[in-house]
Amino acid sequence: MTGAGTLEEEGVVTALIDARARVRTQRKSACGQCAVHGACGTSLLERFFGRRPVELLALNQVGARVGDRVTVGVKESSLLAAAVAAYLAPLAALMAGAALGQSFGGARADSASLLGAVLGFTLALLWLRGYSARLSGRPEQQPRILRRLGSTSAGCVAAPSAVADDPA
Template identity: 60%
Template sequence: MIEERGQVIAIVGDQVRITAERRSACGQCSVNNACGTSLLERVFGRHPVELLARNPIGAQVGDEVVVGLSEEGFLRTAAAAYLMPILGLIIGASLGERFGGAHPQAASVLGALAGLALAFWWLRGYSVTLAQRPERQPVILRRLNTRVSVTLSDMP
């Protein structure tokens, strides 16, 4: 199970919206000042990530929690997100060149764009299907601390 810390910012039905700070491995790497990821992080900065997670423990707004995602679900989603657009480009370009007639280069470019568009269309349906499967959704594993609420009547 991949775990990440976050804070509950809203309750949405039986799920909660969580915000978490993006972390990278740049601090652990010996070439952190020379790589593209480090450069992009310095240019654009780090922005918090928001996600919806199942809430079996009844976390409330303000709670700091640990969110988990199965490794299998993460790997399948990452593989689909990275491989499908590349496969769409390659297959579309190959088909365009093969059946391009007198202008195989132009047909190859158009085929690649069509393949990419089809891959993104497929990914959209795939992500909707995954969102409906509870075992593929992030889930709150435990509460780290609870929110502190003080009312005026509690003060001396």
């Protein structure tokens, strides 16, 4: 899976779950890479909300252990298909439902349009739930750990409950 067509990110394994590992990565920003240098909406949102870590389940075919720094990869085509499904399908269903409601609503076209939009959006979300479940059963569509990079110190990946029990 390495090579062209794969997006890679470094992270730390925080837990092992069967043949998968929970990996925490730090969300990267494109700020500083373009001519605007932090004056765009993306940088404003990042400053307001902060950069929180992202956690994902990845296939652990390299035998990574908790605390290991790893490189996680996902196929670009898988990510693109998931993004289209997550963004385009609900939007298209919402607009189609609104248009159908407007067309068949008669004297109450506005109300029917609103109802059609809500119904279309709801149906798209239900479809998206099934689509996501089908993808989760296909290993070729899953993120996977490509390689181990080394270990971090045990303090860096302490469980939240261990931190909460600390009397200090």
